[in-house]
Amino acid sequence: MKKLLVAVVLLVTTMVSAQKNSILLGGNVGFGSEKIGESKTEGFEFSPKVGYQFSEKWTLGVEGSILNYKESNSKREEAYKVGVFTRYSVPLSDLFSFYADLGAGYQERSIDKTKGVYAGLTPALFINMKRGFGLNFSIGGISYDNLSGKEVAREQRFGFNFGKTVNIGISKNFGL
Template identity: 50%
Template sequence: MKKILVMAALAICSFANAQKGTILVGGSIGYSSETRTLGNNEVKNNEFDFSPKVGYQFHENWTVGGEASFGSSKTKQGTNEDRFNTTKLGAFLRYTMPLNPTFSFFAELGLGYQSEKDKTYAGPITTTAKGDGMYVGVTPALFINMKKGFGLNFNIGGLNYGTINYENNGPEYKNFDFNFGKTFNIGVSKNF
């Protein structure tokens, strides 16, 4: 089996704040592309995700705000194609614990509404499935202050739970995800 080629571009830009009464603006953007061979068939998959976030730091250690996520993926195998779109709109609460002037630990709780749309093209036949539900997740991270408030954010996964109910008596999905160490994200931030 050929080795899977995965290109991931993830740029997280987060403007974390160190004082009460400041605004947090941040987000992430990601892209991955994969091509694999199954027998005589080549399968191509492309994914894109954009997740903006805005918050207000109401206490030296606490921030509350809104978050969103917009995702899109396309998988093609021969004449068959599957397009999958996701949307999440919710709120977050972040607790930051400074360890020293260089390092801070933060944990973030996010929850909200999510929706999915799956469109499948199998030759001349097209099917569409739509669903919505809720999500909740906890993500720990480490902030490293590099110079003059510029720094890096590191997280290695989190704990997530979500539900999706599809329309027209479709299936109901419940997902519990514990992925510490399974994912790794690096972000750039600015404290001001």
């Protein structure tokens, strides 16, 4: 089971470096578990991306996210996001590139039937290893969420979390 989980994580954390007329496939997998006293929280998230790199620096595509979340003594909650993103890449050398992803879209939570929008900006660093394989590093970003429903109060969140999170991925470039 652990080998399968590692293989899935490596597959879906793929983020492809910019190369004109190629396809970007990627995403993230996340799992979190927290226990404070008798209260326990668990969450699993899968966030794929697909895009087209129409120049060396620019990529446009679609992104999504499925979150499965459970707190002790409550029902399991699911949340969904679907949207678009654009990526701007700047090669720093043959080995390094800097890129920033800007994404926005629609989101929905199942348990309280809330719906809304989201937006986020994530800067990252790509390290080219060999033959199109590489590593991606990001340390946070800026995010905005807005959710509302008939039976719950409106929720708005703004996040600025640089240095608070670390994401590492593997990438492989697929040309057309």
